[in-house]
Amino acid sequence: MAFLQSPIKDKFESLLDKSNKEFDNGNHLDSIFLLEEAWDLIPEPKGIYSEESFHLVKDIIATYSIINDFKKAKEWADKIYLTGYARIDSGDKEFISGKVTFELGDLETAKEFFSIANNKSEGRCFGSPKSIKYLKLLKSK
Known part of the structure; x- marks a missing residue:
């Protein structure tokens, strides 16, 4: 299992923090946009970054589900199999x-x-x- 390294890790965590603030303010689409930007930062193969990749995609799916955009949630549900290789x-x-x-x-x-x-x-x-x-x-x- 690999872990994100600086400066990618710093940018990744900054995007998650911004996303959480947008989510808390009810700006779900802005939150998702920032999460998707964080996804793009994870190097390939994304699945070796088990915890980051899995939880990120899980959060994207959950947020799309909150706004009842299940078509987009399904696109990300398909991607969840590309995450978390080392997870139980x-x-x-x-x-x-x-x-x-x-x-x-x-x-x-x-x-x-x-x-x-x-x-x-x-x-x-x-x-x-x-x-x-x-x-x-x-x-x-």
Whole structure:
């Protein structure tokens, strides 16, 4: 696993700080723009920068989801598999992909993602009360 080095690390962290401020002020699109700029700073292959790349893409997806732009969230959900090579695979990526495809109305694909996430996490990914609707889909016939 690699870690970002200065000066890239400094610029990356500065963009995250600015993004957090924009998010806190309700400027979600500006927040996303700064997060996407931070993504462009990560050298290839981005996945070796496990923590930075995974959490960044997760935040981008979450922010697009807040503003109900699930088409853009899906583009980033597809990219999440390019992140976090050294992370323990507990189904987080599939759970995120499942949530996005669920919100897009592609329930069969969502169910497939949730099944993978459920197996990898041994059910832990469905622990939040917000996850009940996803668990209901997974358990449906």
